[in-house]
Amino acid sequence: MGPGARWLDELEERARDVLPAPVFEYVVQGARDGVTAAEATAAWRSVRLRPRVLHDVTHVDTSVELLGRTYRVPWGVAPSTLQRAIHPDGELAMARACADAGSLMVVSSNAGTSFAEIGATGVEWWLQAYLPADRTLAEPMLERAVAAGAGAVVLTVDTPVVGTKYATPGTAAVWESVDPSILRVNFDAGYDEMPGAEKALDLGPHDIGWVAAHTGLPVVVKGVLRAEDAVRCVQAGAGGVWVSNHGGRQLDRTAQTAGCLGDVVAAVGEQAEVYVDGGIRNGLDVLTALALGAHAAFLGRSPLFALLEGSRGVAQLHAELGDQVVEALRLAGARTVAEARGLAGTTRATPL
Numbered sequence: 001m002g003p004g005a006r007w008l009d010e011l012e013e014r015a016r017d018v019l020p021a022p023v024f025e026y027v028v029q030g031a032r033d034g035v036t037a038a039e040a041t042a043a044w045r046s047v048r049l050r051p052r053v054l055h056d057v058t059h060v061d062t063s064v065e066l067l068g069r070t071y072r073v074p075w076g077v078a079p080s081t082l083q084r085a086i087h088p089d090g091e092l093a094m095a096r097a098c099a100d101a102g103s104l105m106v107v108s109s110n111a112g113t114s115f116a117e118i119g120a121t122g123v124e125w126w127l128q129a130y131l132p133a134d135r136t137l138a139e140p141m142l143e144r145a146v147a148a149g150a151g152a153v154v155l156t157v158d159t160p161v162v163g164t165k166y167a168t169p170g171t172a173a174v175w176e177s178v179d180p181s182i183l184r185v186n187f188d189a190g191y192d193e194m195p196g197a198e199k200a201l202d203l204g205p206h207d208i209g210w211v212a213a214h215t216g217l218p219v220v221v222k223g224v225l226r227a228e229d230a231v232r233c234v235q236a237g238a239g240g241v242w243v244s245n246h247g248g249r250q251l252d253r254t255a256q257t258a259g260c261l262g263d264v265v266a267a268v269g270e271q272a273e274v275y276v277d278g279g280i281r282n283g284l285d286v287l288t289a290l291a292l293g294a295h296a297a298f299l300g301r302s303p304l305f306a307l308l309e310g311s312r313g314v315a316q317l318h319a320e321l322g323d324q325v326v327e328a329l330r331l332a333g334a335r336t337v338a339e340a341r342g343l344a345g346t347t348r349a350t351p352l
């Protein structure tokens with residue numbers, strides 16, 4: 001029997017039943033009061049679309065070109081730590097399913113699987129990196145990613161410090177409950193104890209050029225919510241800007257990405273690619289992101305919950321999203337991702 005019609009919507013509840021409590025909590029939690037994390041999915045639902053009619057939608061093409069490479073689908077997997085705490089095959093299972101679906105995988109620099117093994121699956125992948133106070137300490141990790149075939153570096157800039165999260169009383173902190181050997185395997189031994197290994201508090205636009213020069217790869221800046229910051233990123237050479245509030249895990253009360261996306265697209269969408277994440281759970285959310293001008297949408301928590309069933313679960317996630325996106329494109333009168341652009345009306349059910 002196939003999965004139920006609401007399989008995607010039920011991922012979180014199934015994970016709650018099955019995952020160890022500290023791991024489930026680590027995935028779902030937002031920073032502080034969790035205001036931003038809690039609002040994210042509703043923000044996408046509040047956008048209203050104006051479909052085209054009398055358009056032949058017999059043939060629908062979901063492919064997109066991102067930084068010069070073609071992907072079969074306009075969504076990818078956002079970077080996340082601790083995939084091996086969810087399933088022993090962790091990043092490898094995620095990578096295999098993304099490769100089969102023709103979807104881009106962004107690999108966290110905190111990954112518990114070596115970049116070489118991930119690259120060997122044949123998946124198209126980008127590295128996500130934080131930069132340390134002493135930039136040179138990041139060089140070996142960046143070199144390993146380049147050697148393993150990373151197609152771009154996603155520089156996360158919304159984390160000068162890690163936002164405080166509160167554990168539910170009685171639930172152990174995840175770091176005390178997982179084996180440390182499933183974390184950060186792409187760094188040199190003893191990295192975290194080295195002076196200067198703490199996250200940089202002084203990141204600036206020049207760091208975009210630094211990463212590009214050290215890797216020879218396009219740089220995407222993740223964690224941008226303001227149009228003028230997007231302009232600074234592009235002026236500094238970024239090939240892409242990723243509108244994100246880190247899934248509500250950094251500054252709580254941060255605005256929703258669904259509401260920030262349009263301004264960023266208007267500011268830099270002609271010069272650079274714009275991606276978005278945060279609260280994207282189904283095909284209608286993906287369509288809404290495309291309609292607001294995103295070149296691609298990324299999912300963080302949903303693929304983690306799907307990973308509970310290993311690569312089969314992530315394959316199912318891609319299949320369900322595929323069916324939903326094709327249906328949504330047809331109903332919207334769009335044959336391609338490009339034709340979905342601009343279909344979001346100005347009318348919202350509630351202000352974002």
Ligand SMILES: Cc1cc2nc3c(=O)[nH]c(=O)nc-3n(C[C@H](O)[C@H](O)[C@H](O)COP(=O)(O)O)c2cc1C
Pocket residue numbers: 026027028040078079080081082108109110128156222244245246247248249277278279280298299300301302304
């Ligand atoms: C468990 C977990 C771990 C994450 N780890 C990282 C990370 O290592 N680097 C990063 O840039 N973002 C990280 N993120 C943020 C995601 O890349 C993404 O921005 C966010 O999850 C998107 O929101 P969504 O979960 O509502 O889809 C993490 C998110 C989660 C849920």
